[in-house]
Amino acid sequence: MADKIAVAGALRELGMLLEVQGENPFKVRAYENGARALEELPGDLDEVIAAGTLTELPGIGKALAAKIEELARTGRLELLDRVRGQLPAGIGELLRIPDLGPKKIAALHAALGIGGVADLEAACKDGRVREVKGFGEKTEKKILEGIHRVRTAATRFRLSDAREIGYGLVRMLRATGAADRVELAGSARRWKETVGDLDIVASSVEPARLSAALAAAPGVESVVAKGDTKTTVRLAGGLSVDLRVVPPAEYASLLHHMTGSKEHNVRLRALARDLGFTLSEWGLERLDGGGKVPIHAEEDVYRALGLEPVPPELRQDSGEIEAAREGRLPADLVTVEDVRGMVHVHTSWSDGRASIEEMARAAEDMGMEYLTVTDHSRSAAYAGGLDVGRLEAQWEEIARVQEKVGIRLLRGTEADILETGALDWPDAVLEKLDVVVASVHSRMKMDQEQMTRRMVRMLELPVFKIWGHATGRLLLEREPYGLDMETVLDAAAASRVAIEVNGDPHRLDMEPRHLRLARQRGIPLVLSTDAHSVAGLQNLPYAVMTARRAWVTRGEVLNTLPFSEFAARVRPG
Numbered sequence: 001m002a003d004k005i006a007v008a009g010a011l012r013e014l015g016m017l018l019e020v021q022g023e024n025p026f027k028v029r030a031y032e033n034g035a036r037a038l039e040e041l042p043g044d045l046d047e048v049i050a051a052g053t054l055t056e057l058p059g060i061g062k063a064l065a066a067k068i069e070e071l072a073r074t075g076r077l078e079l080l081d082r083v084r085g086q087l088p089a090g091i092g093e094l095l096r097i098p099d100l101g102p103k104k105i106a107a108l109h110a111a112l113g114i115g116g117v118a119d120l121e122a123a124c125k126d127g128r129v130r131e132v133k134g135f136g137e138k139t140e141k142k143i144l145e146g147i148h149r150v151r152t153a154a155t156r157f158r159l160s161d162a163r164e165i166g167y168g169l170v171r172m173l174r175a176t177g178a179a180d181r182v183e184l185a186g187s188a189r190r191w192k193e194t195v196g197d198l199d200i201v202a203s204s205v206e207p208a209r210l211s212a213a214l215a216a217a218p219g220v221e222s223v224v225a226k227g228d229t230k231t232t233v234r235l236a237g238g239l240s241v242d243l244r245v246v247p248p249a250e251y252a253s254l255l256h257h258m259t260g261s262k263e264h265n266v267r268l269r270a271l272a273r274d275l276g277f278t279l280s281e282w283g284l285e286r287l288d289g290g291g292k293v294p295i296h297a298e299e300d301v302y303r304a305l306g307l308e309p310v311p312p313e314l315r316q317d318s319g320e321i322e323a324a325r326e327g328r329l330p331a332d333l334v335t336v337e338d339v340r341g342m343v344h345v346h347t348s349w350s351d352g353r354a355s356i357e358e359m360a361r362a363a364e365d366m367g368m369e370y371l372t373v374t375d376h377s378r379s380a381a382y383a384g385g386l387d388v389g390r391l392e393a394q395w396e397e398i399a400r401v402q403e404k405v406g407i408r409l410l411r412g413t414e415a416d417i418l419e420t421g422a423l424d425w426p427d428a429v430l431e432k433l434d435v436v437v438a439s440v441h442s443r444m445k446m447d448q449e450q451m452t453r454r455m456v457r458m459l460e461l462p463v464f465k466i467w468g469h470a471t472g473r474l475l476l477e478r479e480p481y482g483l484d485m486e487t488v489l490d491a492a493a494a495s496r497v498a499i500e501v502n503g504d505p506h507r508l509d510m511e512p513r514h515l516r517l518a519r520q521r522g523i524p525l526v527l528s529t530d531a532h533s534v535a536g537l538q539n540l541p542y543a544v545m546t547a548r549r550a551w552v553t554r555g556e557v558l559n560t561l562p563f564s565e566f567a568a569r570v571r572p573g
């Protein structure tokens with residue numbers, strides 16, 4: 001099983017290292033484009049290689065295809081090893097610092113001999129970086145912040161990357177035929193937004209075969225611990241994987257234990273003790289000597305303790321145990337199947353990669369009833385934002401595509417929230433739209449008071465809007481905007497707005513604890529993908545599961561409504 005995220009990462013690294021060496025920008029860009037094509041590849045990389053269709057992917061020519069095959073087959077790339085050898089070993093680390101691109105690194109290397117993060121940190125602190133042409137005191141400060149961020153981020157991974165790698169390993173272990181059951185557990189199974197390590201649970205009577213298969217998996221850099229029932233490996237990207245293998249009778253108990261969260265388990269264990277049991281990874285046992293309670297499925301653990309079964313994404317000790325005991329767990333938590341429309345979608349009219357028709361057909365194939373086209377407004381010039389003329393031309397295109405597809409198309413926008421809190425379109429245009437998503441894309445570093453005021457002004461506008469990626473966080477990359485959340489949500493509750501749960505795996509915004517505050521105020525929600533490509537539409541489960549972690553029910557989500565009701569609820573005017 002080739003790990004396409006790891007292959008993409010290697011190509012990206014190669015492109016950046018070549019750029020540090022001053023290689024031609026077109027060549028450099030080709031690696032970046034190839035990496036993106038792989039990341040957006042919906043299927044299995046091995047299958048594409050076997051079918052010989054790699055070169056049919058956008059931006060992948062013969063030479064790049066050969067490199068991808070080499071990486072997929074051997075886990076290495078000779079050229080990458082060579083280029084790494086030509087540069088100081090710390091350059092790769094430097095590339096992970098935000099705002100510090102290959103060109104700047106090359107300049108710092110040439111001027112100060114900087115070859116790693118420790119050198120750079122010392123040079124910033126001594127004020128030597130500001131002496132280099134093109135750098136200043138401000139850059140120095142930003143670099144130091146970036147170093148701090150990289151150091152904290154290095155210990156966790158984005159959920160989507162972790163799940164992709166984790167399920168790749170699960171499929172590989174299932175394919176060995178040596179296991180009855182294999183499942184991903186831990187935080188990745190609970191859909192926590194970042195993951196520390198992967199936990200895989202299996203049942204087998206031949207545990208050694210599974211440990212050996214994991215140790216030999218492509219992408220494994222080192223085997224940290226290897227026994228018959230417990231194996232830990234470290235993958236090339238730095239992610240660790242714990243595998244536990246038990247006999248079939250103990251599997252469900254172990255899966256439950258390893259899924260966590262730890263806090264949830266601790267509470268359950270205390271409850272079990274009160275009821276005269278002991279609960280552990282080995283199972284549930286009566287304290288009076290009555291023996292083990294047979295556990296065939298996770299649900300049995302809950303039922304034996306008089307609880308409703310709790311789905312993994314709710315296991316965080318935030319009220320789920322009390323609710324399960326009183327039979328109050330919501331029966332109508334929103335599901336992927338409940339969602340009837342794609343609400344926040346970009347096309348090639350702005351910075352998306354597919355046409356309106358391609359996005360429409362893809363959404364229709366997913367069973368969607370409607371799709372709202374929400375390309376950027378003109379302030380987002382970097383993203384090809386539309387002016388009034390192009391927006392009107394887009395409406396004609398939407399009408400033409402509507403003739404050809406069954407899915408209902410709505411005329412939308414993702415309007416920038418300007419510094420003042422105004423939206424980036426005149427009222428006359430807003431009134432003609434079917435859907436307005438309002439988001440911040442610029443001036444993100446305002447202080448809390450200013451940003452709160454900006455958002456409150458936006459919320460108070462009389463037009464109905466969907467507040468897009470509300471806090472602006474990029475997981476492991478960018479902190480949320482400073483916002484007084486209670487104040488902003490009070491304003492939202494009193495205004496015409498729905499809040500988006502953005503399922504872009506880099507965002508997952510707004511996050512569950514804030515969604516709960518929004519729900520307490522009765523603010524309606526919208527689940528979206530913010531897709532910029534056909535593949536991006538497949539991120540819907542990330543929005544749904546983020547919402548479920550906040551106990552969001554079907555009735556609280558506007559895009560579970562049928563087309564005409566949805567359109568009426570979100571109409572701006």
Ligand code: DGT
Binds near residue numbers: 259262265
């Ligand atoms: P992570 O890896 O930091 O994203 O978070 P988890 O939840 O995957 O945590 P991890 O990998 O340390 O452990 C996996 C599961 O094992 C965890 O969710 C629950 C269980 N577990 C780990 N340590 C403890 C513990 O001290 N007590 C209890 N009750 N369960 C634990």
Ligand code: CA
Binds near residue numbers: 186187196197198199
């Ligand atoms: Ca874990």
Ligand code: CA
Binds near residue numbers: 186197198199242
């Ligand atoms: Ca673990």
Ligand code: ZN
Binds near residue numbers: 344346414530
């Ligand atoms: Zn967007």
